[in-house]
Each structure stands twice: as structure tokens, then as C-alpha cells.
Amino acid sequence: MIAASTAHGLTLGVFAVILAITLAITWWAARRTRDASGFWAANRGISGAQNGLAIAGDYMSAAAFLGTVGLIYLFGFDGFITGVAACASFVAVLLLLAERMRNAGKYTMADVMAFRLNARPARTAAAIGTLFVVGFYLVAQMIAAGALFEALAGITFPVAVVVTGLFMLVYVLFGGMIATTWVQIVKAVLLMAGVVVLTVLVLHRVSWNPLEVMAQAPEHTDAGEAFLAPGQFFGTPQDSVSTIVAFALGTAGLPHILMRFFTVPDGRAARRSVGWAVAVIGCFYLLVSIIGFGARDVLGTAGEKAAGTGGNLAAPLLAQNLGGGAGTFGGDVLLATISAVAFATILAVVAGLVMAASGALAHDVYSNVIRRGDASERDELRVARIGAVSVAIVAMVLAILAGKGFNIQFLVSLTFAVAASANFPSLWLTLTWRRFNTTGAVVGVGVGLVSSLVLIVLSPTVWPGPDSEGSPVALVNPALISVPLGFLGCWVGTMLGRAEADDRYLELRVRADTGLGAEQA
Amino acid sequence: MAVGDAQTTQREQAPGTGVDAIHDVIGSDAYQRLVARRRRFTALAAGLFYALLGAFTVLVAWGHDVMATRITSGLTVGYLAAVLVIIGVWAVVWAYSRTSIRVLDPLAAEARRAEQERQAR
Numbered sequence: 043m044i045a046a047s048t049a050h051g052l053t054l055g056v057f058a059v060i061l062a063i064t065l066a067i068t069w070w071a072a073r074r075t076r077d078a079s080g081f082w083a084a085n086r087g088i089s090g091a092q093n094g095l096a097i098a099g100d101y102m103s104a105a106a107f108l109g110t111v112g113l114i115y116l117f118g119f120d121g122f123i124t125g126v127a128a129c130a131s132f133v134a135v136l137l138l139l140a141e142r143m144r145n146a147g148k149y150t151m152a153d154v155m156a157f158r159l160n161a162r163p164a165r166t167a168a169a170i171g172t173l174f175v176v177g178f179y180l181v182a183q184m185i186a187a188g189a190l191f192e193a194l195a196g197i198t199f200p201v202a203v204v205v206t207g208l209f210m211l212v213y214v215l216f217g218g219m220i221a222t223t224w225v226q227i228v229k230a231v232l233l234m235a236g237v238v239v240l241t242v243l244v245l246h247r248v249s250w251n252p253l254e255v256m257a258q259a260p261e262h263t264d265a266g267e268a269f270l271a272p273g274q275f276f277g278t279p280q281d282s283v284s285t286i287v288a289f290a291l292g293t294a295g296l297p298h299i300l301m302r303f304f305t306v307p308d309g310r311a312a313r314r315s316v317g318w319a320v321a322v323i324g325c326f327y328l329l330v331s332i333i334g335f336g337a338r339d340v341l342g343t344a345g346e347k348a349a350g351t352g353g354n355l356a357a358p359l360l361a362q363n364l365g366g367g368a369g370t371f372g373g374d375v376l377l378a379t380i381s382a383v384a385f386a387t388i389l390a391v392v393a394g395l396v397m398a399a400s401g402a403l404a405h406d407v408y409s410n411v412i413r414r415g416d417a418s419e420r421d422e423l424r425v426a427r428i429g430a431v432s433v434a435i436v437a438m439v440l441a442i443l444a445g446k447g448f449n450i451q452f453l454v455s456l457t458f459a460v461a462a463s464a465n466f467p468s469l470w471l472t473l474t475w476r477r478f479n480t481t482g483a484v485v486g487v488g489v490g491l492v493s494s495l496v497l498i499v500l501s502p503t504v505w506p507g508p509d510s511e512g513s514p515v516a517l518v519n520p521a522l523i524s525v526p527l528g529f530l531g532c533w534v535g536t537m538l539g540r541a542e543a544d545d546r547y548l549e550l551r552v553r554a555d556t557g558l559g560a561e562q563a
Numbered sequence: 564m565a566v567g568d569a570q571t572t573q574r575e576q577a578p579g580t581g582v583d584a585i586h587d588v589i590g591s592d593a594y595q596r597l598v599a600r601r602r603r604f605t606a607l608a609a610g611l612f613y614a615l616l617g618a619f620t621v622l623v624a625w626g627h628d629v630m631a632t633r634i635t636s637g638l639t640v641g642y643l644a645a646v647l648v649i650i651g652v653w654a655v656v657w658a659y660s661r662t663s664i665r666v667l668d669p670l671a672a673e674a675r676r677a678e679q680e681r682q683a684r
Binding site for chain 2: 119122137138251253258272273283290314324331556558
């Protein structure tokens with residue numbers, strides 16, 4: 043417990059203000075959400091800049107903020123690597139997917155695949171890939187929310203999980219994608235403001251020279267000079283390569299990020315949104331690296347225990363310390379603000395995840411696979427809301443059952459590994475490979491999904507127990523093996539499957555390249 | 564739909580252009596140039612960027628000593644390389660945006676216009 047009860051009260055107060063703002067947004071958005079296009083695609087009325095901020099808000103999870111600061115605080119340079127790779131992932135999104143997705147799809151990732159492939163199997167495969175990625179990520183975020191609430195606001199873990207789940211549902215059920223988008227934008231602004239304040243306070247200590255922050259760090263760690271070099275966190279070269287591969291390709295298979303491209307009016311706005319997103323996300327990680335090394339300078343070895351597993355509480359602790367320390371007014375206010383921003387971060391991410399899950403369940407599985415496209419829009423939206431509630435309940439129950447001691451990092455690495463291995467190969471080949479066929483997509487998603495799941499279960503993080511020796515697979519993150527296997531699955535399936543007429547592929551290409559026939563705003 | 568066999572009907576009906584028109588668009592000069600220019604840009608940008616990211620990855624994995632080298636008191640080669648990758652991402656986004664505005668968007672508009680005129684006739 044790092045906070046006194048006055049700080050708990052302040053945290054809850056600041057958080058209540060943020061919640062009130064998000065509820066006002068939801069009320070406003072609810073009046074603008076009338077049909078399916080409103081619910082899933084915000085009437086395609088989000089501008090490039092707004093969508094870029096929303097993507098940043100959707101992408102910068104609690105793991106990105108608290109986790110990266112914590113990892114840099116504990117392990118130095120290695121903690122920064124995932125941030126760099128995460129930023130790099132947007133090159134693949136921009137060059138291969140953003141505009142094409144907007145031009146070729148309607149509401150979900152599966153729309154693009156169903157356009158040229160045999161619709162029911164392709165949609166089913168894409169929906170399964172979506173639900174796995176979104177499900178793992180959702181449970182991870184819920185556990186993170188529960189653990190944080192408990193440490194920073196003094197609310198018990200199950201209550202915190204349920205509160206998070208309920209607010210997430212309110213945004214999605216009543217405000218759909220419009221509310222989700224604006225909650226994400228508000229969160230992105232709050233998070234950036236919080237990060238800027240912390241950076242300013244860190245730099246103020248060292249007379250505004252960022253290099254001085256890093257120059258001092260080795261003096262405050264047992265690792266010494268090695269703190270500024272790779273090798274403190276990743277045990278083997280393969281681990282670091284595999285993690286970079288998972289992050290650098292994973293974003294291009296994250297359904298809740300790709301879904302955001304359907305909310306803008308055209309391909310050009312989709313492209314612009316990536317520009318805004320990487321501008322924000324790049325600055326975010328640069329500032330976070332200064333905060334992480336600054337936490338080392340300020341908290342030193344003495345703070346390692348209080349920062350908890352993975353150093354997740356290093357950022358709030360640093361805020362408290364820079365504000366004047368525990369028990370001081372400045373310390374309490376800064377701690378409360380940063381904690382509240384961290385909760386807002388989680389709420390925005392989980393809302394985006396539930397949107398993607400409800401799209402996969404209602405638009406893909408129910409409307410197009412079960413009802414074969416003859417469901418009315420009313421029906422589709424009813425099922426979307428039922429789906430959102432079911433997904434939320436399952437995620438809340440799983441998070442409470444797993445408990446706060448559960449290894450969140452395992453769930454997050456699974457998310458990115460499954461996204462990179464199961465979703466990305468099929469999606470990319472759908473858009474670019476003329477011979478690609480339905481069998482290839484189904485086998486590719488299946489092989490990518492199963493191989494990343496199996497490899498994670500057999501990895502040192504899980505098998506035979508957390509952080510134990512003697513696991514059959516040495517890789518902490520499976521991407522180095524499972525991404526090539528995913529592509530291999532696509533290729534083998536394509537070779538074994540029946541060749542398909544390529545008229546729909548050509549039409550998809552023309553649509554994706556020129557925007558001819560794309561969904562209108 | 565010109566190709567009305569069983570396979571085609573399994574796909575979802577999407578509004579928009581028919582198959583004949585698609586071949587017209589594909590055959591058009593503007594579309595061919597659009598595809599060629601986009602492919603050229605993507606190959607160049609992706610090639611350069613992933614070479615940079617690959618070099619960073621190799622150094623992170625096997626080049627601990629190089630990465631630990633100090634350039635000035637607080638700046639290591641590793642941190643500089645990490646910042647360069649982020650700047651590289653920004654450079655790709657900027658170059659893509661410029662190429663799109665100058666070259667790709669006008670070509671796409673031309674390809675669309677030809678098709679819309681054909682439909683209007």
C-alpha cells in the first residue's frame with residue numbers, strides 16, 4: 043500500500059470527475075447513435091486528427107504507461123524496447139492496411155476477408171481470431187484495473203473489476219463507437235498531460251538536461267553501467283527478437299485498432315489518423331523513457347519493493363515523490379492525478395475492446411454466418427448489445443477468478459502474439475495475394491492461433507509454473523516461431539484448397555486502391 | 564455479375580461496380596500507374612525502415628557492448644538507436660503522406676473519375 047487514506051480520497055475524487063465527463067460524453071453520443079453505422083463506425087464522421095488521438099487512446103494501455111515506466115525503472119534500457127517496437131508497428135499498419143481497410147471494409151476486420159473469400163468460413167475464422175485477441179487483452183486490462191484500484195484507491199479487487207466492467211458497458215451500450223471514440227480522445231489528452239507533467243518534474247531536477255537523467259541512473263542501481271544497455275530484462279537474444287517481432291507486427295492484427303479505421307470518412311482520413319497516432323505515441327514513449335530513467339534516479343534501489351511486481355506502481359510512486367513525498371499535499375495531489383489518469387486509460391482501452399468483440403459476435407457471427415445476411419439492422423444491434431454484455435460478464439468473471447496475482451504480462455504477450463500470428467497473415471494476404479483462398483485463410487488463422495497458444499503454455503512464463511526452470515519451449519514470446527507458422531499455414535492451405543475465381547480479388551484491389559465503391563460517410 | 568457460378572454466389576453481395584467495369588478500371592492507365600507508384604514507394608519505405616528496425620533488433624539481441632557505448636555522458640548508442648527508430652517511423656509517415664498527396668491521390672482520383680464517367684454513359 044503506497045497511499046494514505048487522504049490520497050485514496052483525492053484519487054477517488056479526481057476519478058469521479060473523469061467518470062462524470064465520460065458519462066456526459068456517453069449521454070451526448072447516445073443521441074447520435076441511431077443505426078448500425080452509428081453504433082460501430084460512429085457514422086464515419088470522425089476526422090483524421092480525432093481518430094489519430096482515439097487510436098493513441100485505444101493503443102496506449104495501462105501496460106504501455108505503468109508497465110513501460112516500471113520495466114525501465116527495474117531493467118533500464120530493455121524496458122524501452124517494447125515501446126520502440128510498438129511505435130514501429132504503425133509502419134506496417136500505414137503501408138499495408140490503413141487506407142485499404144477503410145476502402146474495403148464496413149465494420150469489422152472480417153468484412154475485408156469475406157469480401158473476396160468464401161464468406162462464412164472466412165468470417166468465422168476472422169471472428170475467432172478477433173475474439174481470442176480481444177478476450178485475452180480484455181481480461182488482462184480488467185486484472186490490471188482491479189489491482190490498481192486496490193493499491194491506489196483502497197477498493198477491493200472484485201469490486202474494482204465490476205466497476206470497470208459496468209462503466210465500460212455503459213459507454214458501449216448507450217454511446218456505441220461515438221462514445222468510445224471520445225472517451226479514448228479524452229483519455230489520450232489526459233494521459234499525455236500526465237506524462238508531460240511528470241517529465242517536466244523529472245527534468246526540473248536535472249536543470250532541464252534529459253541526458254543527465256540517464257547519466258545519473260547507473261549510480262542508483264545494483265546493475266551499474268549495464269542498466270543503460272540491453273540484456274537486463276530479456277534473458278536470451280531470441281527473447282528480445284521474438285518480442286520485437288510480436289509488437290512490430292501485432293498491431294496490424296489488433297481488431298480494436300483496425301476497427302477504428304472504419305470511423306473516418308475516407309481513405310485519406312485513415313492515412314491521416316495514423317500520422318496523428320504515431321506523432322502522439324512516439325512522443326509518449328520518448329517521454330515515458332525519461333520518466334522511467336527518472337524513476338530510477340529518484341526512487342533508487344529502495345523503491346523497488348514498493349513498486350511491486352513488474353514495477354507497475356513506479357509511475358504513481360514517482361509522482362508522489364516528486365510532489366513532495368507521502369503525506370504532503372503536493373505528493374497526494376500528484377499521486378491522485380496520475381492514479382486517476384491510469385484508471386481512465388484502462389476504461390478507454392476496454393471500451394474499444396468490447397466494441398470489437400461485439401462487432402465480431404453480432405455483425406460477423408450472428409448476422410452474416412448464422413442468419414446468412416438476412417438479419418435486420420435492428421436485430422443486429424440487439425445482438426451487438428447482448429454480445430457486449432456477455433463478453434463483459436465473461437471477462438469480469440475470468441478476471442475475478444484469475445485474481446490480482448495472475449501474470450498479466452503473459453496475457454498481453456499472448457494478445458500480440460495471436461494478433462501477429464493468426465490475424466495479420468490472413469488479413470494481409472487477403473489484400474495482396476491473388477492466389478490466396480478460403481482454405482488458406484482458415485488454415486492460416488487456425489495454425490497461427492493454435493501455435494501461439496501452445497507455445498505460450500509451454501513457455502517459461504507458464505510451464506510448469508510461473509518463472510520456473512525446465513519448460514519445453516525457451517521463448518518467452520512465441521512470435522518468432524508462430525508468425526512464420528501462421529504464414530506457412532496460409533500458404534499450405536492455399537496450395538491444398540480449391541482455387542477460387544479471382545474476380546472478387548480484383549474488385550477488392552480496385553476498391554482498396556482507389557476507394558471506388560467504398561462505404562460512404 | 565458476369566461470372567455467376569456457384570462460387571461467386573457464396574460470396575456476399577456488395578454494391579458497387581460489376582466485373583466488367585473492374586477490368587476496365589484495372590486496364591486504365593491511371594490505375595496501372597497508381598499501383599506501380601504505390602508498390603515502388605512501399606518497397607522503398609518498407610525496405611529502408613525494416614532495415615533500420617532489423618539493425619536495431621540485431622544490436623539489441625547480440626550487440627550489448629556496442630549499445631552500451633557512451634557517445635556523451637548520458638547518451639548511449641542504444642538510446643540513440645531507439646530514438647532513431649521512432650524518428651524513422653515519423654519519416655515514413657511524412658514521406659507517405661507527401662507521396663500520397665502529390666502522386667497517389669491524384670492517380671486514384673483519375674482512376675475513379677474514368678469509371679464514374681463510364682457508368683454515367
